[in-house]
Amino acid sequence: MVLHEEAxxxxxVSNGVMYFTLDYSHGLLLRQLSHVNSGLQWLRxxxxxxxxxxxxxxxxxxxxxxxxxxxxxxxxxxxxxxxxLCQEWDVSCRxxxxxxxxxxxxxxIQMGARWPxxxxxxxxxxxxxFEGFGPEGSRWYLSxxxxxxxxxxxxxxxxxxxxxxxxxxxxxxxxxFSLELRDYSQHVHFWNQNRNCDLLHKTDEMAxxxxxxxxxxxNEPLADVIEIRFFALSNGWEEAFRQWKRRVRSEMNLEExxxxxxxxxxxxxxxxxxxxxxxxxxxYEDGRFDLDRLLDQGVEFGGYDSVILWFQYPxxxxxxxxxWEFNHDIPDGVPGxxxxxxxxxxRGVRVFLPYNPWDTRADESLDSIIENMVTLVRETDVDxxxxxxxxxxxxxLREQMDEAHPGVVFCTEHEPAARKSMETITGSWDQLLRHxxxxxxxxxxxxxxxxxxxxxxxxxxGEGKDTLIKRAVxxxxxxxxxxxVFGAWMPFSQDQRAxxxxxxxxxxxxxxxxxxxxxIPLYPTFEGGxxxxxxxxxxxxxxxxxxxxxxxxxxxxxxxxxxxKERDGVELWRGAALLVRNGLLDGxxxxxxxxxxxxxxxx
Amino acid sequence: MEGDCQYDHGPREMTVGPIHIDTFPVTxxxxxxxxxxxGYSPGCDHNFLRHWTGDAPSEDIADHPVVWVSxxxxxAYAAWASGRLPYDYEWQFAAAGPEGRLxxxxxxxSKDRCNWRGPRLTPVHQYRCGQSAFGVTDMCGNAREWVExxxxxxxxxxxxxxxxxxxxxxxxxxxxxxxxxxxxHLKFNLLSEGHNRCGTTSFxxxxxx
Numbered sequence: 001m002v003l004h005e006e007a008x009x010x011x012x013v014s015n016g017v018m019y020f021t022l023d024y025s026h027g028l029l030l031r032q033l034s035h036v037n038s039g040l041q042w043l044r045x046x047x048x049x050x051x052x053x054x055x056x057x058x059x060x061x062x063x064x065x066x067x068x069x070x071x072x073x074x075x076x077x078x079x080x081x082x083x084x085l086c087q088e089w090d091v092s093c094r095x096x097x098x099x100x101x102x103x104x105x106x107x108x109i110q111m112g113a114r115w116p117x118x119x120x121x122x123x124x125x126x127x128x129x130f131e132g133f134g135p136e137g138s139r140w141y142l143s144x145x146x147x148x149x150x151x152x153x154x155x156x157x158x159x160x161x162x163x164x165x166x167x168x169x170x171x172x173x174x175x176x177f178s179l180e181l182r183d184y185s186q187h188v189h190f191w192n193q194n195r196n197c198d199l200l201h202k203t204d205e206m207a208x209x210x211x212x213x214x215x216x217x218x219n220e221p222l223a224d225v226i227e228i229r230f231f232a233l234s235n236g237w238e239e240a241f242r243q244w245k246r247r248v249r250s251e252m253n254l255e256e257x258x259x260x261x262x263x264x265x266x267x268x269x270x271x272x273x274x275x276x277x278x279x280x281x282x283x284y285e286d287g288r289f290d291l292d293r294l295l296d297q298g299v300e301f302g303g304y305d306s307v308i309l310w311f312q313y314p315x316x317x318x319x320x321x322x323x324w325e326f327n328h329d330i331p332d333g334v335p336g337x338x339x340x341x342x343x344x345x346x347r348g349v350r351v352f353l354p355y356n357p358w359d360t361r362a363d364e365s366l367d368s369i370i371e372n373m374v375t376l377v378r379e380t381d382v383d384x385x386x387x388x389x390x391x392x393x394x395x396x397l398r399e400q401m402d403e404a405h406p407g408v409v410f411c412t413e414h415e416p417a418a419r420k421s422m423e424t425i426t427g428s429w430d431q432l433l434r435h436x437x438x439x440x441x442x443x444x445x446x447x448x449x450x451x452x453x454x455x456x457x458x459x460x461x462g463e464g465k466d467t468l469i470k471r472a473v474x475x476x477x478x479x480x481x482x483x484x485v486f487g488a489w490m491p492f493s494q495d496q497r498a499x500x501x502x503x504x505x506x507x508x509x510x511x512x513x514x515x516x517x518x519x520i521p522l523y524p525t526f527e528g529g530x531x532x533x534x535x536x537x538x539x540x541x542x543x544x545x546x547x548x549x550x551x552x553x554x555x556x557x558x559x560x561x562x563x564x565k566e567r568d569g570v571e572l573w574r575g576a577a578l579l580v581r582n583g584l585l586d587g588x589x590x591x592x593x594x595x596x597x598x599x600x601x602x603x
Numbered sequence: 604m605e606g607d608c609q610y611d612h613g614p615r616e617m618t619v620g621p622i623h624i625d626t627f628p629v630t631x632x633x634x635x636x637x638x639x640x641x642g643y644s645p646g647c648d649h650n651f652l653r654h655w656t657g658d659a660p661s662e663d664i665a666d667h668p669v670v671w672v673s674x675x676x677x678x679a680y681a682a683w684a685s686g687r688l689p690y691d692y693e694w695q696f697a698a699a700g701p702e703g704r705l706x707x708x709x710x711x712x713s714k715d716r717c718n719w720r721g722p723r724l725t726p727v728h729q730y731r732c733g734q735s736a737f738g739v740t741d742m743c744g745n746a747r748e749w750v751e752x753x754x755x756x757x758x759x760x761x762x763x764x765x766x767x768x769x770x771x772x773x774x775x776x777x778x779x780x781x782x783x784x785x786x787x788h789l790k791f792n793l794l795s796e797g798h799n800r801c802g803t804t805s806f807x808x809x810x811x812x
Binding site for chain 2: 276277278279280282284287288311313314315316317318319320321326329330331333356358359361389484485486487488489
């Protein structure tokens with residue numbers, strides 16, 4: 001609904017869940033934004049929609065001259081558009097509110113300029129209404145830092161191509177707004193006129209509110225500068241994440257994950273990275289690989305589901321041979337690889353062979369590489385290709401591999417770099433070559449639960465390996481068991497092996513929950529320093545809350561709010577005494593410890 | 604490479620010799636003589652002398668350092684020649700001399716004194732100007748050299764390759780190649796014989812004096 005009161009020079013737009021009033025009597029002012037269901041005013045005072053700064057002088061939208069107002073309330077979409085002019089610098093601007101699907105409104109700010117001598121000036125923009133946005137006690141969930149760790153950095157491992165919304169949420173009643181901004185520039189932000197990226201990249205709320213963001217107005221025609229889609233929330237972060245996830249996925253083709261021939265990978269959770277030049281798998285006495293020895297050792301870990309047989313690096317480059325020739329030179333050559341893959345399958349284990357993109361020579365082309373890879377798979381019957389250092393795979397490889405040998409899973413070392421690759425690559429590693437990996441939820445784990453990505457950090461030792469296990473438990477993922485890092489033997493301890501074995505048991509026993517399509521990362525908790533994720537089966541009958549205490553102190557008392565029907569449960573990981581009291585999970589979490597509470601729902 | 608040698612590089616005091624060390628790496632011609640006279644045949648012949656035509660080297664490579672031989676093949680030759688391979692530290696002393704030179708000829712690299720980037724192997728005597736203080740030749744670039752050492756750390760068996768080679772793979776993930784100073788050794792994880800034979804690895808012999 002659009003209400004244009006020309007006498008008052010205001011325009012109000014509403015859709016039943018939110019209500020905007022814009023006042024154009026003196027420039028343009030955002031007079032109110034109401035959250036209809038809660039009845040809350042989301043602006044603590046009438047606010048500037050934007051402010052512009054050029055050569056030190058500040059020009060708020062309320063000081064622009066309104067030259068035109070367009071209101072259309074009878075069509076779909078409804079539009080309220082205001083054309084503004086900053087006469088000091090001849091900067092023109094259009095501010096539009098446009099109704100959209102799913103009870104949304106999009107705020108679009110477009111700008112253009114006629115610069116003196118046709119030489120663009122640096123102009124800086126900030127969103128004035130962010131100051132005083134949200135009722136007292138509300139908090140921001142920033143796209144680049146939805147929930148901070150104790151050190152202030154993001155507790156979510158994010159992804160360049162899937163920008164979380166920016167949310168403002170009143171914690172007790174969970175009312176709020178989710179602001180979705182599309183980042184059209186992705187990896188190359190510097191020369192875009194659209195500056196959504198600047199708002200998306202803010203990692204603290206003061207920067208979101210106060211920072212001046214450089215915009216590039218290079219010519220007179222209006223260019224999109226900021227585009228924010230507003231959604232009203234009634235159930236806080238959980239709703240914001242769920243709805244955003246649904247919209248992201250609805251624009252993608254995820255059929256690859258449904259292919260029956262690739263389904264085997266979904267539960268291939270514990271992967272062994274097998275350095276071939278090691279007693280782990282190589283028998284120096286007879287000069288052959290000893291698969292049984294390797295897999296027998298894996299029993300201590302609960303068993304390996306797959307192995308990546310790694311034999312190129314660091315040998316490759318010792319002479320002019322290419323990686324394809326090494327397949328023939330390793331013990332028993334290509335026939336040996338075929339036998340090894342068959343023997344592994346007979347024990348329920350899948351085999352991946354690596355592809356090294358850095359070993360490309362002048363006489364190779366994409367076509368010849370694909371041909372070599374397809375030939376290798378056809379000759380060895382291996383189950384998958386592991387793409388070293390890669391985050392994308394060409395479509396043509398997928399097509400030709402399917403034609404020659406269906407069922408071959410592609411797994412990249414790095415998480416898929418873009419939406420397109422996410423559609424093609426059904427597995428990757430959650431690889432973290434750093435120490436501070438907890439508390440962290442990995443965004444892709446929750447956005448694409450069907451994408452299997454075991455956690456790994458190959459140079460971690462001691463407590464670092466403990467943390468690696470905690471990350472897997474906290475996020476409900478498998479692990480890469482990598483003990484021989486190119487000749488540096490860094491095994492898991494007996495205790496760590498037992499932990500992994502126990503974790504695998506829990507993961508598989510509760511697979512209906514962990515494989516559910518709607519896990520929630522960074523589920524709200526009552527205590528700073530306490531982090532949680534929620535996993536739920538698709539039939540809604542089972543749920544597990546993983547909790548992590550990132551502080552140095554015991555956290556005791558009410559921990560988080562359970563769902564209405566969750567009135568009982570059991571802690572799976574440490575046998576801790578967690579109770580349900582008045583719909584709240586109650587108990588104690590030791591410092592730096594993970595707990596897993598499996599809730600029991602009652603009808 | 605990612606990670607490193609995982610080896611104790613000292614300092615430690617070593618006593619070298621007295622030994623005689625070959626002036627040149629063993630050539631294809633010499634290796635052919637060895638096979639002819641000894642009847643040597645490796646248990647696994649994968650990649651064994653794969654650059655030869657039939658059972659002999661072509662004449663144009665006869666004086667090149669023999670490659671596509673494993674450490675075991677090299678040790679068999681050395682035994683036949685009444686010697687052994689030099690230990691890692693012996694090789695370094697023979698190259699660096701009593702002055703501890705960084706390169707066999709001195710402390711500054713010179714591309715005129717070694718086969719530093721191919722495009723193929725060269726005869727062992729081509730770079731006499733690159734000899735060490737002891738007159739030992741072709742110790743930098745051209746072909747890497749096996750040493751006598753075979754180490755076992757409980758999980759791996761490995762040795763070292765010395766001197767670098769003419770070949771350098773195009774990417775930094777490729778094995779360290781090119782000519783290398785006397786202080787450098789390349790850790791070489793051993794696998795099967797066929798896979799241990801390379802197109803850039805040769806050897807020379809020592810004999811106790």
